Amino acid sequence: MKSAWNRLFNIQKKEQHKVFYDNTDDAFNKQLLVQTLESNIHKIKEALGRSGDLIIRQFNMGEPFHQKVATIYINGLTDKKLMGNFIIEKLINKASVLEHEKPWSPVELGQYILDGILSTTHVEEVTELNKLFSFLLSGQTIVIVDGLAQAYACASQGGELRSITEPIAEPSVRGPKDSFTESLITNTAMVRRRIKSPNLWLETRKLGKITQTEIGIMYLNGIVNDKILEEVRKRIDRIEVDEVIGSNTIEEWISDDNLTPWPTVFLTERPDVVTGNLLEGRVAIFVDGTPIPLIVPATWNQFLQTAEDYYLRWSVAGFLRFLRIVSFLITLLGPSLFIAFVSFHPELIPTPLLINLAAQRQGIPFPIIVEALLMELTFEVLREAGVRMPRPVGQAVSIVGALVLGEAAVMAGIVSSAMVIVVAATAIASFTLPHFSLTDASRLLRFFMMILASTFGLYGIGLGVIILVAHTVSLRSFGIPYLAPFAPFIITDQEDAILRLPKPFLSKRPRLISQNRTNRTATKKNKKTKRDPNAT
Known part of the structure; x- marks a missing residue:
């Protein structure tokens, strides 16, 4: 029955x-x-x-x-x-x-x-x-x-649309103050205002059997890598779904590896960033209803660069890039190194500091890994609560919650003061990363490194770094090595990698990205000659 x-x-x-x-x-x-x-x-x-x-x-x-x-x-x-x-x-x-x-x-x-x-x-x-x-x-x-x-x-499209506002996730001091909106036509027009070239081409498609969402594929003809462009078309044409609500749907469909924690598609809300990437030979994918387009191919080094790097002097921009790399290492390995030194390698810690750390841990009922996980998870909860709550209340919850809980936990003997300092320093370092997709990946990998450190000490951290580097080297983004220009090492691309050289020295586009027109400056015979000191 x-x-x-x-x-x-x-x-x-x-x-x-x-x-x-x-x-x-x-x-x-x-x-x-x-x-x-x-x-x-x-x-x-x-x-x-x-x-x-x-x-x-x-x-x-x-x-x-x-x-x-x-x-x-x-x-x-x-x-x-x-x-x-x-x-x-x-x-x-x-x-x-x-x-x-x-x-x-x-x-x-x-x-x-x-x-x-x-x-x-x-x-x-x-x-x-x-x-x-x-x-x-x-x-x-x-x-x-x-x-x-x-x-x-x-043609009579209109209705109530959000006006152009300042970027929220990627602010800039000297750069432009406009950001993309939810209108596809508005977004593509903002890029065309910056690139007044007939070679800026836009292909439109509609995805989603039910939603019929319009998307746009924008590139610079003559500069874009034709193989990359054809691969983008093939992957987008293979998408057969009922709904395409935002760019995240397309991102997951066209990504090379959805199992990796690293982002292999670049996201931005700034028109000048899209413009710069198009001029390097990349492809931008706009989705109607989404203010954040996709840029492919993406490399790991790209997530440590900001639009502000190209509006500041090259020396300041290079220092800030180096600072972000250090902050990334602290975000990824800070708590792990503390756990490894305290638990497995105390001989590497100076004696006065070791005595202070041992005194602080007197009466702590948990092992150091449990203490670290407890503090990290508490901070993640506070971060998530601050994001989900209304903005004025969310900031107060994040700041007050961190101060009150940290102080109360130390006073109650649940965690040590040194652990609170390490977790707080790690959190502050994560805020310096310019793109939230890289920040999210480092947050997840931090827990993996902490478990290895609590199990094998510095050997575990070394093993984790080797596994992570090997995995990262194996990644591709639309056929481009994810760690380019470091692996493979391309000496001509180092002028805009860890450091940024002055603009006159940025003469080449990324070699693996654009293979049609690699030069972006004039030849030597057309360059400006040295000024005559006797001229008036």
């Missing part, structure tokens, strides 16, 4: 699933529009479930006003001012003065509307329902004439 009920339940579930997808397919099939206006409107209403935000306006045109015309749009996706001034108002005004030697035929009226009435920036003829829904759901206004088996899609 139970199995019979289960079979019946599964059959009903499959039928519901089938009906849902059948309805979805009916909404986006390749049926053609018919000549009857009422039939076309009925199909559109039924496909969209008679949604409340579907607005249909009908009126009559032509002498003697015997032709019906309808405008259709989605409320909230359309610029109502643009649509009212350049579509509906012109159609209504022309209806009263439209003259002709004989009654207008649907073909004549449709052609007149296309050529003499619609004044939007772009109008496209549509004959298939799937294309009509694609234009309609992207914010365009549809104009349909009774008796004509086609419609006109008028």
Whole structure:
């Protein structure tokens, strides 16, 4: 009896699933529009479930006003001012003065509307329902004439959109103050303002059988590596999913290795960073509805660089890059080294400091690894709480929580003061890493290194570093070695690796990234000559 009920339940579930997808397919099939206006409107209403935000306006045109015309749009996706001034108002005004030697035929009226009435920036003829829904759901206004088996899609995208604001995750002192928004058109235009070249090409696609999310592949023709570009196209074309909500979906589909903790796709919210990477020969992937595009291929060294490096003097930028590398090592190995020295190699610690550490650990009930894990997990909880709570409250929770809990834990004899200092220093060092994807990877790997240190001491840390380096060397990002230009070592790329040389010396693009046009400065004979000291 139970199995019979289960079979019946599964059959009903499959039928519901089938009906849902059948309805979805009916909404986006390749049926053609018919000549009857009422039939076309009925199909559109039924496909969209008679949604409340579907607005249909009908009126009559032509002498003697015997032709019906309808405008259709989605409320909230359309610029109502643009649509009212350049579509509906012109159609209504022309209806009263439209003259002709004989009654207008649907073909004549449709052609007149296309050529003499619609004044939007772009109008496209549509004959298939799937294309009509694609234009309609992207914010365009549809104009349909009774008796004509086609419609006109008028550019009128708009609605309430977030304005351009300052970058949040990648602030800059001297650099530009604009960041990407959720609008694909706005984001690509921000890049075009910086690269005024006809070689800046943009390919658009729609992903997601249900969401129909528009994406853009942007690159510089003549500079981009053609093999990398073709690989990007292949990986994106292989994506077959129902929904593409944001760029993270595409990131996980096109990444070379989803099991590695290292990020193999670069993320940024700054248009100038995208511009710089495009000029180096990389490919940018924009996703409509997401303010953070993807940049491929990505290398490990790229995550330690910031836009500010190219707005400061080269000496300051080089010092800051070196400081970030040191901070990364502290973030990854700080607690592990403390555990290894205290537990396995106390002879390496100066005697006065060792005596102080031993005195602090008197009465601590936990082993040092448990103490370290307890403090690290507590800090991670505070960090997550600060991110999820409202911004004014989150900052207070993070600061007050860390101070109160740290002091209380020391006073209660749960942890030592030295452990609180080590964990706090590690946390501060992690804040210097410029990209959150690298910070998240180092946070995860820190626990792995702590376990090895508590088991084998410095030998465990050495083993962990060897495994980590070997794994990192084996990674590829769209065919490019992840540790380039260090492994393989490319001497010409060292001018913008750990240190940044002055701009006149940055004469080459990354060798493995761009292979079509490697020089980005003039040849020696075209360079500026030395100034004559006797010249006025």
